[in-house]
Amino acid sequence: MNHNQTIKSLFLVATVAFLTGCAAKDDYTGVEYAPQMYHSTPYEPLSQITDKSQGEWLDSNPEDEHGEFYNSNPYNRKGMTMREPVAGTVKRAKYAPYRIPKDSLEMAAKVVNPLKASDEVLAKGKALYDRYCEHCHGGKGKGDGLVGKVFKGVPSYTSDAIKNKPEGHIFHVITHGKGRMGSHASQVSVEDRWKIVKYVQTLQKQ
Amino acid sequence: MNEKKTSIMTKVKFTRLTFLLLFTLFAVNNPLFAQAPDGDAAAALPAGLSADPAVIAKGKEIFTGNCTSCHAVHEKVIGPALFGVWDRAPSREWIYNFVKNSTKVIKSGDPYAVKLYNEYKKTQMTSFQNYGPAEVDAVLSYINSVKPPEPPTTISTTDGGGTGTSTQADGGYTTAILTILIIVLVLILIVLGLMVNVLTKFLQDKEDLAEEDKEVVNQKSDLGKFFTSNGVIGIFIFIIVALSMKAGIDGLFTVGVQQNYQPRQPIAFSHEIHAGQYEIDCNYCHTGVRKAKSANIPSANICMNCHSAIKTESPEIAKIYKAIDFDPETGEYGENTKPIEWVRIHNLPDLAYFNHSQHVEVAKLECETCHGEIKEMEVVYQYAPLTMGWCINCHRETDVNTKGNGYYTKLVQLHKESKGGKTPMKVEDIGGLECSKCHY
Numbered sequence: 352m353n354h355n356q357t358i359k360s361l362f363l364v365a366t367v368a369f370l371t372g373c374a375a376k377d378d379y380t381g382v383e384y385a386p387q388m389y390h391s392t393p394y395e396p397l398s399q400i401t402d403k404s405q406g407e408w409l410d411s412n413p414e415d416e417h418g419e420f421y422n423s424n425p426y427n428r429k430g431m432t433m434r435e436p437v438a439g440t441v442k443r444a445k446y447a448p449y450r451i452p453k454d455s456l457e458m459a460a461k462v463v464n465p466l467k468a469s470d471e472v473l474a475k476g477k478a479l480y481d482r483y484c485e486h487c488h489g490g491k492g493k494g495d496g497l498v499g500k501v502f503k504g505v506p507s508y509t510s511d512a513i514k515n516k517p518e519g520h521i522f523h524v525i526t527h528g529k530g531r532m533g534s535h536a537s538q539v540s541v542e543d544r545w546k547i548v549k550y551v552q553t554l555q556k557q
Numbered sequence: 558m559n560e561k562k563t564s565i566m567t568k569v570k571f572t573r574l575t576f577l578l579l580f581t582l583f584a585v586n587n588p589l590f591a592q593a594p595d596g597d598a599a600a601a602l603p604a605g606l607s608a609d610p611a612v613i614a615k616g617k618e619i620f621t622g623n624c625t626s627c628h629a630v631h632e633k634v635i636g637p638a639l640f641g642v643w644d645r646a647p648s649r650e651w652i653y654n655f656v657k658n659s660t661k662v663i664k665s666g667d668p669y670a671v672k673l674y675n676e677y678k679k680t681q682m683t684s685f686q687n688y689g690p691a692e693v694d695a696v697l698s699y700i701n702s703v704k705p706p707e708p709p710t711t712i713s714t715t716d717g718g719g720t721g722t723s724t725q726a727d728g729g730y731t732t733a734i735l736t737i738l739i740i741v742l743v744l745i746l747i748v749l750g751l752m753v754n755v756l757t758k759f760l761q762d763k764e765d766l767a768e769e770d771k772e773v774v775n776q777k778s779d780l781g782k783f784f785t786s787n788g789v790i791g792i793f794i795f796i797i798v799a800l801s802m803k804a805g806i807d808g809l810f811t812v813g814v815q816q817n818y819q820p821r822q823p824i825a826f827s828h829e830i831h832a833g834q835y836e837i838d839c840n841y842c843h844t845g846v847r848k849a850k851s852a853n854i855p856s857a858n859i860c861m862n863c864h865s866a867i868k869t870e871s872p873e874i875a876k877i878y879k880a881i882d883f884d885p886e887t888g889e890y891g892e893n894t895k896p897i898e899w900v901r902i903h904n905l906p907d908l909a910y911f912n913h914s915q916h917v918e919v920a921k922l923e924c925e926t927c928h929g930e931i932k933e934m935e936v937v938y939q940y941a942p943l944t945m946g947w948c949i950n951c952h953r954e955t956d957v958n959t960k961g962n963g964y965y966t967k968l969v970q971l972h973k974e975s976k977g978g979k980t981p982m983k984v985e986d987i988g989g990l991e992c993s994k995c996h997y
Contacts, residue, residue, distance in 0.1 A: 363801055374811035375818035375939070380904065384813035391907040397851050398901050431896055482840040494626065497835045502867055503634050506626030511619075512683045530627065530635055530680065533862035538844045 387411070390420045394432040399423050401430055446541040449526055459523030460516070466545045468552075476550030479543050483535060484551075492554035504531040508555045516555070521548045603643045606698045616699030619692055623685065630703040636677060639700050649690075656693050658684045678888065813906075819938035820900040824876045833932035839924050847918040850911070854899050857881045902939050909945070910995050920958050952989035956981045 375381030383389050387409065391398065399422050406419030423430040441448050451459045466472050481490075487499040492508035499505035506513055525544045528534040539547065602608060627635040646652050647669050655662050655670065659682040662670045674681075760766065760774045783789060831837050840846060845853035860877050868874050869885045878884070882891035905911050916922045924931060929940025941947060959965035959982065972982045988994060 366805060369808070373808050375815040377818075378820050380815050380818055382812045388908045389813075389904070389906040397854065398904065401898075429896055482838040486835060486837045486841070498837065498863060498867075501835075502863060503629065504626050504866075507622055510622040510626075511687060512623050512685060531866055533858070533865065535862070537856065537858055538841065 387419065391422060394422060394424055396433045399430075399432045444541070449522075449536075449541065451523060453527040456520060456523060456529075460520040462519030462522060464518040464522070464545050464548055466542075466549060468549050472546055472549050473553065475543075476546040476548075479539065479547050480550050483539055484547065487532075491557065492551065502531065508551060509557065514555045518545075518548045518552060521551050603697075603701065605649060605694055606643070606701050607694070608698070608702070612695050613699045613702045615692075616695035616697070619688070620696050620699055623683075624696065627680075627682070630700050631705045635680060636682060637673070640703070640705070642700070643697055652697075653690050653693055655682070656685050656688055658686070660684065814942050814944055815904060816939050816942040818902060818904075819936055820902060821936070822900055823898055825873050825936075827935050828931050828937055829933055829935045839931070846913045846924075848914055850913060852913050857897065902937055903943065905943060908996060909948075910997065919962070920955075948995070949990060952984040955984050957984055957987060 373382040386406070390400070390406070400420050401423045403417040403421045405421055408418075410419050412419075422432075424432060427434065436442070446465070451462070480488075486496045487494075487502060487505050488508070489495040489499060489505075494505035494507045496505070508514065522544055524532065525539065525547060526534060526536045535544075607613070624639070628637070628639050630638065630640050632638050642652065643649065646655075647667075651662070651667070651669070659670070663674050663681075757774055760770075766774070831842075832839060839852075842855035842859050843852040844855070844859075845851050857877055857880060861881070861883070864874050864877060865888070877897070880895050880897045882893045882895075883889075884891070916927075917924070927941045928937075931937065957965065957968075959969050968987055969982060972980075972986060976986075983989070
């Protein structure tokens with residue numbers, strides 16, 4: 352084997368070793384092909400790069416004084432792309448915002464469910480209940496969900512204190528939480544909450 | 558003879574004695590034979606409470622139905638632990654009144670009630686108008702009948718030790734089997750070698766062998782010559798080149814594919830515990846999955862729905878508290894909050910569009926189809942390759958979920974007219990392979 356051949360074979364081995372190192376593993380994302388098409392130029396809420404040196408090696412715009420992949424708005428609090436709605440603003444929706452404060456349970460109890468019970472509403476209510484409530488309150492509302500057992504303090508819907516609670520009360524508790532339960536308003540929309548209420552009513556009466 | 562007889566007799570006596578001894582030991586240790594300490598319990602019963610099983614059962618029913626949401630027998634939950642309340646409260650009458658209408662008792666300025674109210678973060682106890690002395694006494698009787706739990710420390714340590722040794726034993730077992738196998742194989746090799754030796758010697762000593770056979774017997778294997786022969790070198794080079802080509806091509810296919818990417822997260826959140834062990838629905842935390850393009854990383858308020866009370870001591874949970882400036886001692890939130898910087902695992906290139914709600918809410922796909930067995934992942938990794946070929950392949954093979962979806966009525970009808978009634982409508986038939994579906 353002369354020198355040329357040795358260099359050639361070494362080159363082959365090196366390429367193979369390099370290529371096998373391209374695969375993503377653990378903390379390493381792997382080699383990106385055409386990375387400028389991978390990283391978003393506009394601000395993205397869920398993929399935001401706060402490190403200014405990221406992508407310096409292929410910076411297409413040196414005037415902006417940061418790497419190609421940097422993707423954070425310096426004018427936002429903590430550079431976060433995700434924003435909370437402006438205070439006092441209201442989402443345009445079918446339902447007016449619910450303004451009854453947390454401690455006014457008695458007032459809330461008088462609120463009437465805008466939905467009528469139908470098979471469709473109840474089926475949707477059950478599906479939503481299984482997603483958002485079941486792990487604590489249990490499939491039948493006995494307070495015996497897998498999380499509820501560890502969490503402690505989950506009542507049974509059929510207990511004497513709860514079985515006659517009106518729909519407005521249940522809606523209020525989902526919205527603001529009560530006792531140990533936290534507010535679920537950020538997870539479940541107003542309409543979905545009213546559907547859950549309809550289904551919980553059937554569990555109270557079983 | 559005589560001597561022998563006596564020795565047998567003593568033996569018999571001895572066994573009887575040991576039997577008796579063992580029996581008495583058994584009787585003392587066994588609760589069946591031990592005397593029930595009924596008399597003691599009855600003597601220790603607080604006034605007005607009953608040890609009658611019927612009363613206790615009734616009390617248990619009321620307690621589990623109404624009280625467990627805030628009270629436990631031996632443990633402070635939201636309200637105080639109820640064991641011994643008959644000694645702590647000012648009077649039995651006070652307990653009856655408090656259960657009936659706690660607000661009234663607190664408002665009357667009763668010092669013990671006000672003290673309790675302030676101690677338990679001003680949480681008001683629900684009023685139970687229907688419960689009179691009989692019901693309250695039944696509940697108290699039940700509470701009195703519940704034994705305090707064993708200190709859990711001893712159980713957990715023995716548990717840990719047990720599992721530790723068992724896994725070790727398992728590991729040792731496999732290695733032992735492997736070593737034995739290797740030893741046996743080596744022995745067989747040696748025995749075979751010896752046999753070959755013996756046979757060759759025997760054949761060499763024989764004189765009536767044909768010439769050809771003699772050649773075979775006296776043949777010497779020249780390893781050096783074998784390995785330098787052209788054929789063998791050719792085969793070796795072919796194998797090496799083929800392997801490197803294969804590795805090279807495989808390597809090229811991993812460029813831009815982040816399958817198996819498994820980054821460490823700032824908080825060691827385990828999907829195995831949350832989604833697997835506790836069966837919390839994916840939707841509970843990933844609230845965007847049915848409404849939006851992204852499934853969303855849950856905000857800390859969703860963590861706090863449970864972790865305001867669960868595992869508050871854990872150092873990982875402490876990281877959440879720090880991020881949202883929550884003080885678990887006082888239960889108050891401060892202003893000094895800081896976002897948790899989770900590491901995104903599924904980095905779909907910006908050049909491709911993907912929408913979760915379209916796939917989960919409309920097509921009703923399971924999360925596991927693309928994300929793998931999330932319920933078994935302690936640390937989540939990218940399960941699917943997320944390549945274009947992977948997307949396209951699924952769009953070619955999957956039938957459109959048209960059931961109960963009015964949007965598709967016309968499309969289904971048109972599809973039937975053009976392709977005949979039997980051919981299923983795949984995603985590709987309604988434009989699932991169009992470039993601009995995902996790239997624009």
